[in-house]
Amino acid sequence: MGPLVRFFRSYPLVAATIAVGVVGAVLELGGQPLLARWVLTVFAVAVALRQARAMVADLRAGTYGVDVLAVTAIGATVAVGEHWAALVVCLMLAGGEALEDYAAGRAQRELSALLERAPVIAHLVVDGSVADVPVARVHAGDELLVKPGEIVPVDGVLTSAGAYLDESSLTGESLPVEHGRGDSLLSGSVNGREVVRMRATAAAADSQYQRIIELVRQAQGSKAPFVRLADRVAVPFTLVSLGVAATAWAVSGDPVRFAEVLVVATPCPLIIAAPVAFMAGMSRAALGGIIVKNGGTLEQLSRVRTAAFDKTGTLTYGRPEVAAVLPGPGLEPDELLGLAAAVEQYSTHPLAAAVVHAAREQGLPLRHATEVEETTAHGVRATVAGRRVVVGKEGFVAAEVVDPPTAAAAPENGSGPGPAPRPGSAARPGPAARPGSAPESALAPGHTAVHVGVDGRHAGTIWLADRVRAETPATLAALHRAGVGTTVMLTGDAEATARGIGAAIGIDDVRAGLLPEHKVEAVRGLRDRPVMMVGDGVNDAPVLAVADVGVAMGARGSTAASESADVVIMLDDLARTVRAVQIGRRTMRVAWQAIGLGVALSVGLMVVAAVGLLPAIVGAWTQEAVDLACILWALLASRPGAAERAEEAFLAAGDHAAPGVREPALTTP
Known part of the structure; x- marks a missing residue:
């Protein structure tokens, strides 16, 4: 079925209007102008009655002034013998739905793309063989295979060695994201060029992409209060239009002026522009994650x-990170951090994970520890390379050593809850901190201390903080x-x-x-x-x-x-x-601009028609151009303005440090 046939099947009133216009033209060219007039008039009256019925239903539903002008314009043009102008108004009404659907489709294409891309089939791996099953039959724990270019069907964990995934539809991140074995995979991501395996951690209904789809469905079904307000703006616009038309008739004494004014006074810009702008704004937001x-x-x-x-x-990032390493006399910072990490690698505490991560970032090897003993919420003891190491809270370590922690100065480079280093930068050694270990009373605000004891003596302190993004x-x-x-x-x-x-x-x-x-x-x-x-x-x-x-x-x-x-x-x-x-803000601004443009053009055309300079047939076609102009303007909400582009360029540049805020480094003497 061709696109033209599909269009006419979707919008039969448009097809009927065009068919009547063709019949009327053939009759006029064939020397039957009276018959042509009757064909066009009967059709226009039928359309007006149909629209009037819909108008009454809308009025009862609380949508005011939407079709009053159009129905009145058809009646007026028929009454004064402008039957071709009446047919153009009918075409405007019939084509308005198609035009709105097209504009809405353009405006919400990113939202629609999310729905259309919803995974349907999953490749389930059972006893070494692969079977295609509906995604709804996937359960947590199932092993799945994802082919190149396919969508990850459910949330899961990567079991292959590595994968590159396109997560742009979920997060707005335009570049492929590299994942390694054990990384979490979000449903809705698109696999790269290699076949990968994964283990499902959730059913389809509980996966991230399905939650997004539900949010998108809510978004598509919503109607902004601004749109309802635009519906009500049509009421004073209708009254003004009828007033101008009546005045033109009264002053000129010609009822044709009444019809000429009304055919350029339809409120379509008020009806269509606002929802198109809002859908465009929501679609643009979805494109940015x-x-x-x-x-x-x-x-x-x-x-x-x-x-x-x-x-x-x-x-903040919501996770602790090492902000400073303060070793005691006779120890190097790397040695203290390495000993602590060797012990903490056996603990599941978040602070322990931060210490281990810092050691890896510094390139320190994680040595094997023996005789590991963990006291929950207090600390860990272990033997590392023949040395007895204890790591944990101040009181826990103090009970294991003969010397208590002594005061130490805060790191001089301002380590602590400041911004983290920019992505891709390595932690750099800062100015030296004074030798010694810090008791809890010496901690800077926002810091937590992990104390380290080695062979019965307090060996130093590691400060951790939740860094600002x-x-x-x-x-x-x-x-x-x-x-x-x-x-x-x-x-x-x-x-x-x-x-x-x-x-x-x-x-x-x-x-x-x-x-x-x-x-x-x-x-x-x-x-x-x-x-x-x-x-x-x-x-x-x-x-x-x-x-x-x-x-x-x-x-x-x-x-x-x-x-x-x-x-x-x-x-x-x-x-x-x-x-x-x-x-x-841009969506609201564009919506008001589109409505303002439509009202201004319509009022200008009404004035021209009122003085007799705009024939009804020309005015009817001109109003179609006004509607199109308003819709195209409303679609501008899908694009950023100049101020937004400048702001986004600044944020994308990565220079996020604010004046007076220093980026902390891993402090070591």
């Missing part, structure tokens, strides 16, 4: 005045430039820690020591609204729900947070919050 659940959220994003943030995992200072500055007046940090941390981090990154308002219920109260009490709240964890779900705009960050974040939020950022990148605000 930002799922906006409903059109009303875009309107709220455009007006955000306060941005509130959870700290851990949002403004590299993009955090620049993101906060960009939000201010975008018009957000106040930034707020809500955290359960101690006051000193929170204020130290807040001062370093440029937060306007710091509120510390908060439980989840206190965060809810804090957001409710913020005066400068709307408030955007950004978080990532399970404990953020309540506060995301009460905010004017709740933003859940990170594709691998909490399902509870994602369900409570209005916006889900699939990429673990705080800077996407700025893009979400910018997209909201």
